[in-house]
Amino acid sequence: MTEATTKELLLEVDDLHVSFPTKRGEVQAVRGVSFSLYKGETLAIVGESGCGKSVTAQSLMRLVSTPPKSGSIRYKGEELTTKTEKQMQKLRGLEMGMIFQDPMTSLNPVITVGEQIREGLLRHQKMSKDEATKEAIEMLRLVGIADPDKRMKQYPHQFSGGMRQRLMIAMALVCKPDILIADEPTTALDVTIQAQIIELFQEIQRKTGVAIIIITHDLGVVAQIADRICVMYAGKIAETGTSYEVFKEHRHPYTEGILKSVPRMDGNRDVPLIPVPGTPPNLMNPPVGCPFYMRCDYAMKVCKEVAPPRTDCNESHYVHCWLQDERAPSIKQLHS
Amino acid sequence: MLKFIGKRFLWMIVTLWVIITVTFILMRFAPGSPLDIDDVGMSDQARENMMAHYNLDQPVILQYLNYLKNAITFDFGPSMVTRSREVSDMLASGFPASLQLGLVTLILAVISGIILGVLAALRHNKLIDYMTMFIAIIGISIPNFIQAMLFIQYISSQFDFFPTAQWGTWRHAILPALALASGPIAIIARMTRSNMLEVLTEDYIKTAKAKGLSNFQIVVKHALRNALLPVITILGVLVASIFTGSFVVERIFAIPGVGQYFVESITNRDYPMIMATTIIYSTIFIIMMFIVDVVYGIVDPRIQLHKKEE
Numbered sequence: 001m002t003e004a005t006t007k008e009l010l011l012e013v014d015d016l017h018v019s020f021p022t023k024r025g026e027v028q029a030v031r032g033v034s035f036s037l038y039k040g041e042t043l044a045i046v047g048e049s050g051c052g053k054s055v056t057a058q059s060l061m062r063l064v065s066t067p068p069k070s071g072s073i074r075y076k077g078e079e080l081t082t083k084t085e086k087q088m089q090k091l092r093g094l095e096m097g098m099i100f101q102d103p104m105t106s107l108n109p110v111i112t113v114g115e116q117i118r119e120g121l122l123r124h125q126k127m128s129k130d131e132a133t134k135e136a137i138e139m140l141r142l143v144g145i146a147d148p149d150k151r152m153k154q155y156p157h158q159f160s161g162g163m164r165q166r167l168m169i170a171m172a173l174v175c176k177p178d179i180l181i182a183d184e185p186t187t188a189l190d191v192t193i194q195a196q197i198i199e200l201f202q203e204i205q206r207k208t209g210v211a212i213i214i215i216t217h218d219l220g221v222v223a224q225i226a227d228r229i230c231v232m233y234a235g236k237i238a239e240t241g242t243s244y245e246v247f248k249e250h251r252h253p254y255t256e257g258i259l260k261s262v263p264r265m266d267g268n269r270d271v272p273l274i275p276v277p278g279t280p281p282n283l284m285n286p287p288v289g290c291p292f293y294m295r296c297d298y299a300m301k302v303c304k305e306v307a308p309p310r311t312d313c314n315e316s317h318y319v320h321c322w323l324q325d326e327r328a329p330s331i332k333q334l335h336s
Numbered sequence: 337m338l339k340f341i342g343k344r345f346l347w348m349i350v351t352l353w354v355i356i357t358v359t360f361i362l363m364r365f366a367p368g369s370p371l372d373i374d375d376v377g378m379s380d381q382a383r384e385n386m387m388a389h390y391n392l393d394q395p396v397i398l399q400y401l402n403y404l405k406n407a408i409t410f411d412f413g414p415s416m417v418t419r420s421r422e423v424s425d426m427l428a429s430g431f432p433a434s435l436q437l438g439l440v441t442l443i444l445a446v447i448s449g450i451i452l453g454v455l456a457a458l459r460h461n462k463l464i465d466y467m468t469m470f471i472a473i474i475g476i477s478i479p480n481f482i483q484a485m486l487f488i489q490y491i492s493s494q495f496d497f498f499p500t501a502q503w504g505t506w507r508h509a510i511l512p513a514l515a516l517a518s519g520p521i522a523i524i525a526r527m528t529r530s531n532m533l534e535v536l537t538e539d540y541i542k543t544a545k546a547k548g549l550s551n552f553q554i555v556v557k558h559a560l561r562n563a564l565l566p567v568i569t570i571l572g573v574l575v576a577s578i579f580t581g582s583f584v585v586e587r588i589f590a591i592p593g594v595g596q597y598f599v600e601s602i603t604n605r606d607y608p609m610i611m612a613t614t615i616i617y618s619t620i621f622i623i624m625m626f627i628v629d630v631v632y633g634i635v636d637p638r639i640q641l642h643k644k645e646e
Binding site: 105 | 542549565
């Protein structure tokens with residue numbers, strides 16, 4: 001949660017492209033995503049289903065079936081896109097840990113949770129089994145699982161959904177990685193458990209200083225936890241900024257659209273929720289111009305024909321939108 | 337656990353009793369009698385003496401009780417065909433060979449079936465996959481007695497390494513075991529392959545990958561154990577089919593096993609022999625089923641063999 005004071009760059013993603021071959025053609029899931037992650041901060045990647053946010057996250061650890069088509073991922077200055085599978089294995093779990101969406105299916109049902117937590121340690125660190133077990137018990141305690149000695153010997157089906165997500169977090173953090181990637185970590189949980197898991201993330205970040213990339217479509221979660229936010233749309237970044245900038249000073253009509261469609265506990269309840277009409281474009285054959293132009297209230301002729309360039313609002317905030325061009329008409333409605 | 341084993345043991349005895357009873361009824365109500373085969377004219381007096389000797393003149397219910405007693409003590413008296421030998425002695429002399437062949441076959445089938453299945457799954461839709469599945473189809477569609485004859489014709493007669501019509505060293509067991517195992521290998525390989533393909537797409541495989549585990553660890557530790565659960569289930573049935581299938585193959589390879597007695601005993605109406613072989617094979621089958629259940633409970637912790645005692 002420290003910002004600007006100790007900005008040590010951990011991860012730098014530049015113009016990342018990922019696509020998947022399918023029978024009907026190539027799906028361009030990620031089309032030029034760039035962002036950076038600093039030590040100890042929380043970056044949220046938000047967007048609706050199918051916008052490429054999960055693929056982006058999994059590509060960071062090269063967990064998707066196809067390697068990135070182009071672009072670069074640099075971790076502490078090291079290029080990851082050109083690494084071999086063997087080199088990536090050394091990095092996974094040790095430098096970056098990952099948590100997946102559904103804790104019910106993400107744990108191996110026939111292996112004790114203790115073994116599943118300590119096997120990462122045994123793989124990456126020179127450690128005896130007893131030391132690894134001790135470390136794993138410590139980890140279980142950190143993620144708030146009571147009676148960890150006894151729980152170590154149990155199997156995933158003996159844990160509830162929220163507890164399993166805690167196990168996943170313990171598993172991802174056991175080697176003390178610098179980055180924790182959480183791919184929709186709260187989507188499959190019910191609301192009270194969601195809140196507990198989010199609090200756990202914050203607590204762990206305070207204790208270990210791990211940088212978190214959280215992928216979600218839940219803006220409530222984002223508002224609670226994120227230092228910086230990337231808004232993704234159709235495989236591209238629409239807008240990036242600090243949490244305050246995205247929530248209060250957003251410049252992109254899509255950001256405005258998703259914010260207006262979320263109910264607020266503290267706002268005026270008479271203001272109707274406004275959904276973003278339409279559906280995202282087909283990524284098999286993405287539009288040449290701005291991918292949002294079909295659903296955009298402010299669409300201009302240029303939006304259809306030319307992809308909007310990046311406009312920097314300040315050093316942390318930038319937008320891909322033609323409205324930022326000096327020739328565009330000024331729009332009053334945004335962040336009203 | 338002990339309670340579970342005890343309970344299962346009782347059920348095994350009940351099952352065995354049902355099998356014995358049904359076999360008894362079937363044999364008695366089928367037309368013909370063991371003394372019919374004696375086509376050398378037998379006087380009525382001699383026939384009556386024989387009937388009395390084998391207790392066949394008694395009421396059926398008494399015969400039945402007598403059989404139950406024999407079954408419990410495993411003493412079936414002399415064979416009705418080879419009258420000079422006790423049934424239990426004949427079986428005891430043949431059993432080691434059958435057991436040896438069965439075990440070699442089982443080990444061969446399980447190990448190569450699983451390896452082939454895993455290889456095919458890992459090289460899904462590649463050459464190894466197609467080759468393995470082609471071999472599997474051949475193995476499953478050609479009956480083992482035909483394979484046995486082909487092996488003798490084309491392998492045994494060409495290479496001295498594989499002797500035939502003898503029994504003794506491990507080399508004698510290779511070809512008959514291969515003929516017996518090819519069907520089970522095919523079944524296990526196909527099943528392992530399809531389960532592996534399914535398991536490899538599971539979320540927990542991705543989790544294992546995200547931990548930085550090696551491919552070997554992922555496949556063997558995380559995927560294979562889950563993929564083998566259904567294979568264990570069919571293993572019990574496969575064992576039974578291996579042992580019963582060995583009747584014919586034993587004859588073709590002239591292996592002095594139990595199978596020959598079993599086949600001959602039915603055509604000869606050799607009641608004591610039929611009962612004895614039935615009991616042996618049913619017992620093997622029932623015990624295998626029991627072992628499968630226990631192993632299943634060990635491999636898959638979600639299955640509880642016994643109620644939680646808390």
